[in-house]
Amino acid sequence: MGGCFSLEEQRLQSRTGTSAEAGGPDGLRKCKSDSKAISSVLAPPKDVEDLQTEGYGNVNIFTYNELRAATKNFRPDQILGEGGFGVVYKGVIDENVRIGFPSRQVAVKELNPEGFQGDKEWLAEVNYLGQLSHANLVELIGYCCEGSHRLLVYEYMACGSLEKHLFRRVCLNMPWSTRMKIALGAARGLEYLHGAERSIIYRDFKTSNILLDADYNAKLSDFGLARTGPSGDQTHVSTRVMGTYGYAAPEYVMTGHLTARSDVYGFGVVxxxxxxxxxxxxxxxxxxxxxxxxWARPLLVHNRKLFRIIDPRMEGQYSTKAAIEVASLCYRCLSQNPKGRPTMSRVVETFEEVQSMPECQDILLQNCMTGSVTLYEVPKEPAEHVETEKAKQEPTAKTDAVAVAVAVPPTNGKPVPQSRRTRPANGRSKSEPPLECKLYIPSPDSDGHQLGLEALASPPSRNSSRDDPPPVDEDLYKI
Structure with missing residues (x-):
């Protein structure tokens, strides 16, 4: 297995046409191409005592008072989310926090000493993200380990998590092209991790851990469960089973044997x-x-059934050939046999091939020319108001129906039979939202775009509807 990863690295280098270059004191080497960067062996992990005095080159060490100032004294209205690690706050680090520091928005994650995760996960995040740098990994700006305080400072992700956009009731109608862009970005992040001389296994790949910037570029976050992969003649690493129910590979759940192909399964689920x-x-x-x-995997390789289960919100946004190719890739990623799953390098290649299909380019151009806008749906209005609106529409609907009936002239003195399937009286197509739904376009400063780093916490909403599916992304299990 170790030999396979070495061959994979060589193949990736030949694809980029660049050789790994020596870099920094941390023992990392990076290719000139950001999307195909390959890290060498990571430096030995540092413990808390080391990190208090000596961190990593590009990672800042903040004091607790500095982060308290950045988050306005950890004010409740700055909270972005809350989870097993603790609370995530939105903040700003500028001249008022640290002299000479360029102003930028950040997300500050504070460890809850009594939470599910502890120093071990905090150290894993600092030791991995402190040494890794890639366009599809969230940037670790700094940390604080002053006394009993454990905090992490990340770049602020304006569009929040993929999970929020796909599954919340007030959700973004994310088009096919955007979903494929996100999938490709996340795949490149995993490819980078697996491409190390000794692979890094992410182990917790899920929608809530994929963050989106203002341009919907995907970045992997939360490296608390990441592990270094097998080396030498080893085929796997044995570890206690941890992760999120529904995303973990079956062989990992059954045996505790962890490989890079375990991440490929999680990618297939997402x-x-x-x-x-x-x-x-x-x-x-x-x-x-x-x-x-x-339920769905067997249907991915049956074309007729496939198009019945694809998200209906994306109707008309993809080509048949592209959908079949992506579904086939998904089917292979979800293979029960780890050896039957593709490498993440092959996954990236497949997405790039799909993107370059002429059919995809034509549909993308057509969507751009129509000037389509992505909209949000707000919660339904009270029933009384809906009934009033429907009552106002009824006279108009009846008039329209009469007008249609009169407008059809008779043939040979006989009336033309009318089809029972008529256009809705209010002139709305079935694909349009019902009358009781309002649509609005959120501004960049609205709540729809200030989800921040909730993927690192993802709290359930207290005011969520009973129709909302139960959140599962925070359910860590141990076997």
Whole structure:
């Protein structure tokens, strides 16, 4: 297995046409191409005592008072989310926080000493993100380990997590092209991790850990469960099973054997969620559809059934050939046999081939020319107001129906039979939202774009509707 990873690295270098260059004191080497950068062996991980005095080259060491100032004294209205690690705050680091520091928005994650995760996960994040740098990995700006305080400072991600966009009730109608862009970016992030001389296994790939910037570029976050992969003649690393239910590879759950192909399975689950628009586990569905992979994977290789289960919100946004190719890739990623899954390098190549298809280019151009706008749906209005609106529409609807009937002239003195399938009286097509739904375009400063780093915390909303599917992304299990 170790030899396979070495061959994979050589093949990647030949694709980029660049050789690894020696870099920094941390023992890292990076290619000139950001998207194909390959790291060499990581430096030995540092412990808390080391990090208090000596960190990593491009990572800042902040004091607790500096981060308190950046988050306005950890004010409640600055909270972006809350999870097993602790609370995530939005903040700004500028001249008022540290002299000479360029002003920028950040997300500050504070460890809860009594939470599910602890120093081990905090150290893993600092030691990995402190040495790794890639366009599809979230940037670690700094950290604080002053006394008992454990905090991490990340770049602020304006569009929040993929999970928020796919599954929240007030959700973004994310088009096919955007989903494929996100999938490709996340795949490149995993490819970079797996391309190391000794691979890095992410181990917790899921929609809530994929963050999106203002341009919907995907970045992997939360490296608390990441592990260094096998080396030499080893085929796997044995570890306690941890992760999120529904995303972990079956062989890892059964044996605790972890490989890079375990991440490929998790990627397949996320890709399936993006194709179908459903959660990996959804107990609100009929019993046979509770587990998305078990229900949907067999349908991915049957074309007629495939197009029945693709997210209907993306109708008309993709070519048949592209959908079949992506579904086939997803099917292979979800293979029960790890050896039957493609490498992440092959996954990236497949997405790049799909993007370059003439059919995809034509559809993308057509969508751009129509000037389509992505909209949000707000919660439905009270029933009384809806009934009033419907009552106002009824006279107009009846008049329209009469007008249509009169407008058709008779043939040979006989009336022309009317089809029972008529256009809705209010002139709206079936694909348009119902009358009781309002649509609005959120501004960049609205809540729809200030989800921040919730993917690192993802709290359930107290005011969420009963129709919302139960959140599963925070359910860590141990076997």
């Amino acid at each position: 890709l399936l969620e993006m194709i179908i628009g459903r959660r990996a586990v959804d107990k609100s569905r009929p019993s046979r559809e509770h587990n998305l992979v078990e």
